[in-house]
Amino acid sequence: MQCGQREAASSIASRQYGQVRAAGAGAAGRMNALLIRQTMNPMIRKSITAPAKSPTRNFTGPTFHVAVRQSPPGTAYQYANVGYTLLSMIASKAGGRPFDDLLRDEVLRPLGLTHTVPERDGRRVPGRARGYVRTDEGLRLDEQKTIDIVGAGDIVTTADDLARFDAAFDGDRFLPAPIRDAMLTPHVQQGNRVVSLGYGWFLRTTEAGREMQYHVGDGAGFRAFHYRFPKERLAIIILSNVGEHDVPWLAPLRDRIVEAADVR
Secondary structure (H helix, E strand, O other): OOOOOOOOHHHHHHHHHHHHHHOOOOHHHHHHHHHHHHHHOOOOOEEEEEEEEOOOOOOEEEEEEEOOOOOOOOOOOOOOOHHHHHHHHHHHHHHOOOHHHHHHHHHHHHHOOOOOEEOOOOOOOOOOOOOEEEEOOEEEEOOOOOOOOOOOOOEEOOHHHHHHHHHHHHOOOOOOHHHHHHHOOOOEEEOOEEEOEOOOOEEEEOOOOOEEEEEEEEEOOEEEEEEEEHHHOEEEEEEEOEOOOOOOOHHHHHHHHHHHHHHO
16 A cells, blocks of 8 residues: 555556455455554554545545655554545445445444434534634634545544444444454554554553553544443443543543452
């Protein structure tokens, strides 16, 4: 996925999907699957410049230009949203429909996520909380446009819907076991060290020895935290409409909740 020339994300998606469709058994098939997997791990760095065609309906998204490769694919880790935006375009191409339709038909409706929708065209979803940032004078309205993070952070939801989404990982109704296992297995390596990152989930063991799967997100005015403790069958979801990067209270609160669940 790294090269020295510039090309739009739509071209990358078309080429990537074409490679996957054309690939047969053997080395070619394994290589094309590897390219998709590397996109699912945020190890690709690209810059956002100007509007271009997006996989969603009635929506103008960003153009992605390939940056100079910083390291050979699969050898270094650097978090970036752009891999998931590119995946939304690949999914749209493979599914033959706009990404929003694919998301609605394959995820939101089957799981009953009735309060989860993408935010598009600069229009605020009715009922969505406003986002703020703390200043010396108090809270100030500060919200991020979602035009450049389709597939990576453009979804408006509730804690209840996230709990339903989390519960879907406990069985095979939504995802077959092999797919769940692949999603929650470390894949990123730096030298001889395995970085604890699956497909969209960070994986670690807490100081108390508990297995934890999690993902956190932040944009202007908002923070979101989703922690899973599979052995305890416990999920902790915290949503905030104050965009603070320094949250020293979070880890102690999370750990106390887990300890309280253990006592019960």
